[in-house]
Amino acid sequence: MLFTKKSLMQDGFTGFRPLDELDPMRIPQGPGVFAILCPADFDPVFLSKSTAGTFKKKDPSLTREALEAEWIADASVLYIGKASAGSQGNRGLRKQIQEFMDYGRGRPTVVWDARLIWQLRDALDLIVAWKELPASEVNAAEADYHSDFVSSFGRLPFANLVQARPKK
Template identity: 35%
Template sequence: MSFPKTTEIRFKAINDLRQIGFEGFVPVSDLWKDHSVIPNVKGVYMVVRTANNAPEFLTEGTGGFLKGKDPNVSLDVLRANWVNDTCVIYIGQAGGIKNGKQPQSTLRSRLKEYLRFGQGKPVGHQGGCYIWQLKDAANLLFCWMPLPEDDPRTVESSFISSFKKCYGGHRPFANRND
């Protein structure tokens, strides 16, 4: 499958994501038990929250401390970054070209790190760490789009740009600006 070159992408519901080629939609709690369902290829992924209620944030989330660095941020930062009227709370990639080199990471290896980080392990995947301060983090869904022909970094950037156009310049909740 190749990245869909569509001009308008909606981020409101799972069906919007399925229409552009995302698959999976597996709860974090299930992936903590068995991540073998995640494709072992490069691609992009999203973290999705289907609950319609307002999020409840934790002062201390479940994210791991890498090199002693606390991954938690203040509740004010979490509230300021929350984006209403979307199910997408994080967009990431695995296997994108960086500095002219093709990394060896795959969706499976990258998401495995992300999930281990969410279980408190000191893993080098701190992107998207805000999700681990959500009270319902175990109920979030991971979905992915395998990209054997496209650069996942470019596709991720395109999705984030499209999201920003839809939501007044805001990035998805857990896609920090730093």
């Protein structure tokens, strides 16, 4: 996979909305995977302090050098995440993406893995896309996308700090 908007669309991703124009009510409620992408000609400018909320009293900010080391200039995909149905069946893409957005607005949450997104000055210009999947396929799909990305770029997307593994 090329990990471009076109290749993601061909693979069933939809949405492709800038974060600052995102209407959560237009995001499906079911489980699936989602990706955060750069718009064309995005120029990363790293903030010295993240806009994200704290998690277990930890500051989500990294040094500029650490952020620059994670950045992949040729990649338009910055993050690939999942949204499971949850133990009560009441989670899914809408809730997970809403929590991701809330985290960027400084609210504490458990979306720690994606925290590097919120240290980009123009984070709200980034684009979110999603793909609904049956709950039984979400973990394997996320792991496959991570593995394919690593095969293409030699490492995980910018804001993915942990590689997903398929759960047995």
